[in-house]
Amino acid sequence: MPYKYKREALTPDEVTRLVNAYQSPLEKIIVWTLLDTGLRVSELSGLTREHIDFQRGEIVIAAGQVAPGEKLGGRAVPMTARVRGLLEPYFAINERFDYSTRQMERIVRKVGVAAGIRDPVSPQVLRRTFARDAFERGMFLPTLQKLLGHDSLSTTANFVGPPADEPPG
Numbered sequence: 001m002p003y004k005y006k007r008e009a010l011t012p013d014e015v016t017r018l019v020n021a022y023q024s025p026l027e028k029i030i031v032w033t034l035l036d037t038g039l040r041v042s043e044l045s046g047l048t049r050e051h052i053d054f055q056r057g058e059i060v061i062a063a064g065q066v067a068p069g070e071k072l073g074g075r076a077v078p079m080t081a082r083v084r085g086l087l088e089p090y091f092a093i094n095e096r097f098d099y100s101t102r103q104m105e106r107i108v109r110k111v112g113v114a115a116g117i118r119d120p121v122s123p124q125v126l127r128r129t130f131a132r133d134a135f136e137r138g139m140f141l142p143t144l145q146k147l148l149g150h151d152s153l154s155t156t157a158n159f160v161g162p163p164a165d166e167p168p169g
Helices: 012-019 025-037 041-045 081-093 101-114 123-136 141-148 153-160
Strands: 058-061 064-067 070-072 075-078
Touching: 012 025, 025 041, 025 081, 025 101, 025 123, 041 101, 041 123, 075 141, 101 123, 123 141, 123 153, 141 153
Parallel strands: none
Antiparallel strands: 058 075, 064 070
16 A cells, blocks of 8 residues: 555644644634644534533533544543633633634644644644644553544554554655
């Protein structure tokens, strides 16, 4: 199978530059929520007040389907105090996070450019960054698999690092 390029997770320096580059509250909510939770951009796009359990500090992702052939199991994703502090006031006045995946992809890319990050930054890169950081902090792969909503453990393992038989990116 031919090698397929994938953008690796951000370095710690790139993360610092990214989180210092947002210019609006919306950019801050999107960047930090994706970085701190590992949500898919489609999950953030469809987020409603009912998905958030502020008492338990969780975002509840309902079972469904992301793309043809890709199942999405229901799961609870813990919120950091930072994400809770961003989402609580937002959802106090809004019923849903009413931004399309395309809008959020553009916003993340724009913040990445403003941060001076050379390679393109996407919501998927922020998800990879979350996964790599969680794994490096000692989270077990099966736990991370459940948190990310992956069906296969090999998908999760690929998120935290390329398989040994793939050439470096």
